[in-house]
Amino acid sequence: MNTPATTLVIGATGTTGRRVAAGLSAKGLRVKAAGRRATPVDGAQAVRFDWYEPATFGEALDGVDRVYLVPPIGSSDPAEVMLPFLRRARATGVRRAVLLSSSAMPAGGPVVGQVHQALPGLFDEWAVLRPSWFMQNFTGPHHHGRTIREDGVILTATGKGRVGFVDAEDIAAVAVHALADDRAPDTDLILTGPEALSYEDVAGIITDVTGRPVVHRHLTFEQLRERLAAGIPLEFATMLAGMDRAIADGAEDRTSDTVERITGRPPRSFRALMEAEMSRGGT
The missing domain is CATH 3.40.50.720 (NAD(P)-binding Rossmann-like Domain)
Known part of the structure; x- marks a missing residue:
């Protein structure tokens, strides 16, 4: 047995x-x-x-x-x-x-x-x-969520770079399959949402759904690193600011079919997540 x-x-x-x-x-x-x-x-x-x-x-x-x-x-x-x-x-x-x-x-x-x-x-x-980057970064305790709630602003060094933001629910659903199915994938899996969005796109969707003006403010790599280093070690702040610079250069401008292929359903869009947050009284 x-x-x-x-x-x-x-x-x-x-x-x-x-x-x-x-x-x-x-x-x-x-x-x-x-x-x-x-x-x-x-x-x-x-x-x-x-x-x-x-x-x-x-x-x-x-x-x-x-x-x-x-x-x-x-x-x-x-x-x-x-x-x-x-x-x-x-x-x-x-x-x-x-x-x-x-x-x-x-x-x-x-x-x-x-x-x-x-x-x-x-x-x-x-x-x-x-x-890819979590959609929940804009709704939870992440610094983007805090600056949105406190100042109506998203601060990044990503320029016009786009990201295939992904819902944590979709990440977890893939993880459950990888852990519970008869066989593990035995590979690495890129997980994204259904579309790649710039941070300006994100600010526009939040504004549209919530009715509260939110803007994306562009920082330089150095400005972002200095801001982050006020709360975390400089080495880690430098790495995070470097990730923003990579986004500006197009490193995250992609989508994948992994969520639908593994779970059998399409990934949730950022607009759908924001609408769900509003219906729960969040953001």
């Missing part, structure tokens, strides 16, 4: 993690919801987990055969703590791993790119989700 699969969802109260935990639980699958405070999540077993405290790894991994990996927030070198955990996970019986990365981070590239590169050699089954 086969033991039912148990999935460890790291970052289970975060933007994608809580959606992944809920989606797996809705399928009747066993879920361990991991976080620094072991916060209860409906349908899941709460367990304490901290990337920087290896003593939390054992209980989190006990009885687990697959894992959803959300890297430590704000780290410019997540491989330093993630790779020892992943080696331990493999040794304790984890056979499938699904990593949340970014469309801006190729295998072997900076930040989580080093973990991406190592994953196929560590696990029999794997997937790397490489979503």
Whole structure:
């Protein structure tokens, strides 16, 4: 008799993690919801987990055969703590791993790119989700959401560059399939919404849907780096500002069919997300 699969969802109260935990639980699958405070999540077993405290790894991994990996927030070198955990996970019986990365981070590239590169050699089954920028950046606690609410402005160094913004619900839906289907994709997956939008386009949609004027204000790379460095380490601020510069150069001007191909339904548009937020009284 086969033991039912148990999935460890790291970052289970975060933007994608809580959606992944809920989606797996809705399928009747066993879920361990991991976080620094072991916060209860409906349908899941709460367990304490901290990337920087290896003593939390054992209980989190006990009885687990697959894992959803959300890297430590704000780290410019997540491989330093993630790779020892992943080696331990493999040794304790984890056979499938699904990593949340970014469309801006190729295998072997900076930040989580080093973990991406190592994953196929560590696990029999794997997937790397490489979503474009989250639509929820404009509605949640992200700095774009804050400046929209406080000042009616979006501040970037992206110029007229366009991005295939993607809904976190669609990212989570792909993750649930990658974790729960009979086979993992065993590849990396670029995830986008249905259209590529400039930040001016985004500001226009928010204005149209909410009735509140929102504008996109252009910053230079240096201005953005200085602004970000007021709240985060300079190295990380430089990396984030560099991502905006890459968008200005066209690096994210693309869409993919991955969400529909994996889930069987088209990805949600930014306008649809904003309309849903308004109907819930958000933004």
